[in-house]
Amino acid sequence: MDKDLIAFFRDRFNTNDFIPLHIPNFNGNEKKYLENCIDSTYVSSVGPFVDKFELLMSKITQSKKTTAVVNGTAGLQVALRLVGVEEDTEVITQALTFVATANAIAYNNAYPVFLDVDIDTMGLSPKAVRSFLEEFGELREKVCYNKKTGRKIAACLPMHTFGFPVHLDELIKVCKEWGIPLVEDAAESLGSEYKGKSTGSFGDVGVFSFNGNKITTSGGGGAIVTNNFKLGERAKFLTTTAKEPHSYEYVHNELGYNYRMPNVNAALACAQLEQLSGFLESKRNLAKEYQAFFKEKGINFRTETSNTKANYWLMCIELENKKERDLFLKVTNKALVMTRPIWQLMNRLPMYKDCQKDEQVNALFLEERIVNIPSSVR
Numbered sequence: 001m002d003k004d005l006i007a008f009f010r011d012r013f014n015t016n017d018f019i020p021l022h023i024p025n026f027n028g029n030e031k032k033y034l035e036n037c038i039d040s041t042y043v044s045s046v047g048p049f050v051d052k053f054e055l056l057m058s059k060i061t062q063s064k065k066t067t068a069v070v071n072g073t074a075g076l077q078v079a080l081r082l083v084g085v086e087e088d089t090e091v092i093t094q095a096l097t098f099v100a101t102a103n104a105i106a107y108n109n110a111y112p113v114f115l116d117v118d119i120d121t122m123g124l125s126p127k128a129v130r131s132f133l134e135e136f137g138e139l140r141e142k143v144c145y146n147k148k149t150g151r152k153i154a155a156c157l158p159m160h161t162f163g164f165p166v167h168l169d170e171l172i173k174v175c176k177e178w179g180i181p182l183v184e185d186a187a188e189s190l191g192s193e194y195k196g197k198s199t200g201s202f203g204d205v206g207v208f209s210f211n212g213n214k215i216t217t218s219g220g221g222g223a224i225v226t227n228n229f230k231l232g233e234r235a236k237f238l239t240t241t242a243k244e245p246h247s248y249e250y251v252h253n254e255l256g257y258n259y260r261m262p263n264v265n266a267a268l269a270c271a272q273l274e275q276l277s278g279f280l281e282s283k284r285n286l287a288k289e290y291q292a293f294f295k296e297k298g299i300n301f302r303t304e305t306s307n308t309k310a311n312y313w314l315m316c317i318e319l320e321n322k323k324e325r326d327l328f329l330k331v332t333n334k335a336l337v338m339t340r341p342i343w344q345l346m347n348r349l350p351m352y353k354d355c356q357k358d359e360q361v362n363a364l365f366l367e368e369r370i371v372n373i374p375s376s377v378r
């Protein structure tokens with residue numbers, strides 16, 4: 001089995017060297033656009049590629065307004081503030097996620113509430129949100145409060161794990177019933193769809209990342225997308241130092257951020273977005289090959305759920321138990337095939353250990369079994 005497995009990875013990626021989990025692929029206009037930045041002197045915080053990137057992202061995600069930002073984490077921080085997250089409020093999110101999701105909440109001096117995920121999507125479970133709210137939620141003048149802490153529940157922040165969309169219809173329904181704004185952490189899911197529509201376009205606000213390990217990269221970068229034009233304008237305003245329009249004076253009336261994406265990064269992002277559909281096709285083909293291979297081995301390769309299209313950003317398998325998982329990690333990494341376990345639950349981290357949480361039955365199950373396997377575009 002082990003030999004078979006390693007040979008399969010080596011054959012797929014056509015190399016006898018180290019196989020990373022996910023590396024960028026620069027075979028488009030990257031160099032040309034970067035040269036254009038240098039030649040034009042537009043390398044910094046404004047420039048034509050920033051504008052082009054924002055238009056491209058609005059088109060791809062079917063959103064009314066995109067704001068380019070310095071990274072996905074900063075994007076999430078601002079997105080939460082846009083919908084009303086502030087000091088001493090709470091945000092419902094999933095325990096099983098990358099740390100940036102929780103950090104973005106903490107940067108707003110708000111408190112995360114860590115709830116369970118669904119087994120099939122590995123993302124925030126609408127059922128878990130519903131049962132949490134039935135036990136702890138209280139509506140006062142259409143605003144939801146947590147009966148246990150007395151704090152306002154200011155947002156719900158699901159994350160589309162590895163590019164598999166969460167059950168959005170059910171989640172939107174429960175958030176509406178409780179008057180809770182929805183922000184999608186779509187950092188991992190550019191190109192993923194739910195019922196034919198782009199992830200990130202369902203919530204009040206959605207956020208993407210263009211970090212080096214994501215499906216498309218700008219070196220570092222992020223995007224805040226929304227169909228609420230007012231929120232979109234405010235996203236741009238807050239991330240560009242909250243400067244009031246004036247022809248020569250510096251007028252700042254509230255706390256803004258310098259979270260702009262530089263034009264050089266936007267140049268890379270534009271070249272990458274032009275190749276997104278090819279990247280998606282390549283990854284989906286690899287997923288098919290993995291699926292067939294692991295089926296024969298009796299191993300559960302994770303595939304998209306019905307009504308969704310996954311971008312297969314990081315592909316993964318579910319092992320029988322922790323022991324099997326550890327063995328798999330050991331064998332593959334020793335053979336220079338990079339594999340990695342899914343994240344630790346957020347409430348295990350020292351800074352989040354006292355946060356409110358539910359029983360997390362599914363998250364605990366997945367935490368011990370899910371392993372990412374090499375997923376780069378070939």
Ligand SMILES: *Cc1c(COP(=O)(O)O)cnc(C)c1O
Nearest residue numbers: 071072073098100101187209211
């Ligand atoms: C990558 C990622 C982010 C943050 O993106 P950066 O651009 O690296 O700041 C946020 N949330 C999730 C789930 C991610 O995977």
